[in-house]
Amino acid sequence: MNDNDVLISVSNLSKHYNKGAIKALDNISTEIRRGEVVVIIGPSGSGKSTFLRSLNLLERPTEGVITFEGVDITSPKTDINVLRMKMGMVFQHFNLFPHLSIMDNMTLAPVKLLKMSKSDAKAKAQALLEKVALGDRGNSYPSQLSGGQKQRVAIVRALCMSPDVLLFDEPTSALDPEMVGEVLDVMKDLAKDGMTMVVVTHEMGFAREVGTRVIFMDEGRIVEEGTPDEIFTDPSNERLKAFLAKVL
Amino acid sequence: MICYSIFQTVMLKLPSWAQDLKDTFYLNFIMKKRYLYLVNGLLTTLKITLFAVLLGIALGIIAAIIRSTYDKTANEMRMGFGKTVLSILNAIVKVYLTVIRGTPVVVQLMITYYIIFATSKNSVLVAVLAFGFNSGAYVAEIIRSGIMSIDNGQFEAGRSLGFNYIQTMVYIIIPQAFKNVLPALANEFIVLIKETSVSGYVGIMDLTRGGDVIRSRTYTAFMPLIAVALIYLVIVIFFSRLVSVLERRLRNSER
Numbered sequence: 001m002n003d004n005d006v007l008i009s010v011s012n013l014s015k016h017y018n019k020g021a022i023k024a025l026d027n028i029s030t031e032i033r034r035g036e037v038v039v040i041i042g043p044s045g046s047g048k049s050t051f052l053r054s055l056n057l058l059e060r061p062t063e064g065v066i067t068f069e070g071v072d073i074t075s076p077k078t079d080i081n082v083l084r085m086k087m088g089m090v091f092q093h094f095n096l097f098p099h100l101s102i103m104d105n106m107t108l109a110p111v112k113l114l115k116m117s118k119s120d121a122k123a124k125a126q127a128l129l130e131k132v133a134l135g136d137r138g139n140s141y142p143s144q145l146s147g148g149q150k151q152r153v154a155i156v157r158a159l160c161m162s163p164d165v166l167l168f169d170e171p172t173s174a175l176d177p178e179m180v181g182e183v184l185d186v187m188k189d190l191a192k193d194g195m196t197m198v199v200v201t202h203e204m205g206f207a208r209e210v211g212t213r214v215i216f217m218d219e220g221r222i223v224e225e226g227t228p229d230e231i232f233t234d235p236s237n238e239r240l241k242a243f244l245a246k247v248l
Numbered sequence: 249m250i251c252y253s254i255f256q257t258v259m260l261k262l263p264s265w266a267q268d269l270k271d272t273f274y275l276n277f278i279m280k281k282r283y284l285y286l287v288n289g290l291l292t293t294l295k296i297t298l299f300a301v302l303l304g305i306a307l308g309i310i311a312a313i314i315r316s317t318y319d320k321t322a323n324e325m326r327m328g329f330g331k332t333v334l335s336i337l338n339a340i341v342k343v344y345l346t347v348i349r350g351t352p353v354v355v356q357l358m359i360t361y362y363i364i365f366a367t368s369k370n371s372v373l374v375a376v377l378a379f380g381f382n383s384g385a386y387v388a389e390i391i392r393s394g395i396m397s398i399d400n401g402q403f404e405a406g407r408s409l410g411f412n413y414i415q416t417m418v419y420i421i422i423p424q425a426f427k428n429v430l431p432a433l434a435n436e437f438i439v440l441i442k443e444t445s446v447s448g449y450v451g452i453m454d455l456t457r458g459g460d461v462i463r464s465r466t467y468t469a470f471m472p473l474i475a476v477a478l479i480y481l482v483i484v485i486f487f488s489r490l491v492s493v494l495e496r497r498l499r500n501s502e503r
Binding site: 085096112 | 399401402404405406407408409410411412415419420423424427
């Protein structure tokens with residue numbers, strides 16, 4: 001792989017609270033390449049979510065540089081809003097807009113930001129809804145959907161912007177167990193289609209099956225990094241071993 | 249026909265207290281078309297309230313956005329032009345809120361009329377400005393609490409799609425906040441209808457003043473003042489109903 005394949009590059013990223021007393025992220029460096037499905041695992045409080053949210057600057061890092069498609073997004077001169085249009089994000093609690101219908105949830109950003117025509121945006125949204133088996137729910141409101149349906153809508157809402165990468169922040173953690181599968185299936189399909197994804201999750205099965213690379217974080221640091229095989233079948237690190245013993 | 253004859257008999261056999269009531273009613277409202285004081289006064293009251301509330305909401309939204317933007321982002325912002333402007337705006341809004349909420353509305357009205365717009369002859373317009381600025385301060389705090397009540401996830405979802413701060417506010421946060429604070433806003437409107445009753449202080453013939461003028465002409469206090477009170481009551485009840493219908497509509501669109 002050459003450097004052109006690097007989509008996001010993170011170097012020496014740190015996030016401190018209380019003037020350095022708490023280190024949520026401690027000197028993290030990694031790269032995310034086009035087409036990769038990077039799964040971040042680790043105990044709670046290990047900084048996984050903070051790291052993910054730093055990638056689109058929902059968290060402002062204290063130190064370090066993040067470049068996205070060659071642009072330094074931590075620089076004050078960068079218009080982060082333009083870059084965020086290319087970085088979709090899916091949240092643990094879905095965060096659909098309750099005052100808008102499903103269709104309006106999906107078309108709002110493409111119409112207002114990409115200046116897409118209303119009918120084009122609708123056609124695209126409808127096609128995506130059908131892909132996740134919700135083609136008949138465009139006129140519904142978020143409160144009328146189940147958790148799994150909401151999360152599928154949240155995923156396709158992000159896809160409406162045709163992003164270059166999708167960031168998932170524990171997308172199945174707030175779901176009833178029987179709904180986890182339907183969301184993971186959508187994510188698997190996306191991975192198959194070659195979408196670049198960064199996923200924070202507790203679903204080890206998903207990490208193993210779909211992930212092209214697994215990052216294990218603890219105490220704000222990347223402790224271990226490798227293919228799912230390396231991480232799950234042959235863990236060398238003690239902390240990773242202890243973690244896997246608990247979750248597997 | 250039967251109704252009419254019953255009415256006739258009742259009217260003919262009026263006891264003396266009822267006859268007194270009828271006479272005072274005639275004296276206070278019918279004679280010299282005195283009811284016009286109430287009708288015109290009511291129209292003036294409604295005119296002042298309506299325009300003041302519109303001005304108040306406009307000012308309130310702007311003030312609320314400035315305050316909550318400052319609260320949410322000032323810590324994260326880098327030093328520079330934007331932060332300076334925001335800090336100055338926030339300071340202005342804070343002074344506005346403190347002064348308006350810290351002084352009686354009658355005093356504000358008189359200051360506006362006799363000092364700020366001393367040369368103006370349009371006293372109703374002056375009252376609209378005074379009550380509008382007054383209401384704006386209360387509306388600002390109502391809307392700010394509405395903005396703060398929206399889950400931060402909504403904000404993050406908007407920003408993650410690429411909306412800037414203002415767009416996120418306008419398309420995502422304000423519509424939801426507005427719905428949440430509608431009852432409080434309606435209450436503010438109802439309070440304002442009643443607050444305009446001090447307009448008489450600057451020579452405006454509003455509803456209260458109209459009733460008071462009748463009282464001073466007829467030397468009877470009971471009828472005109474009770475009539476004024478009843479009219480306020482009916483209007484307030486009417487608007488309360490209207491708001492609850494509107495609230496139900498808004499809720500239906502969601503569930």
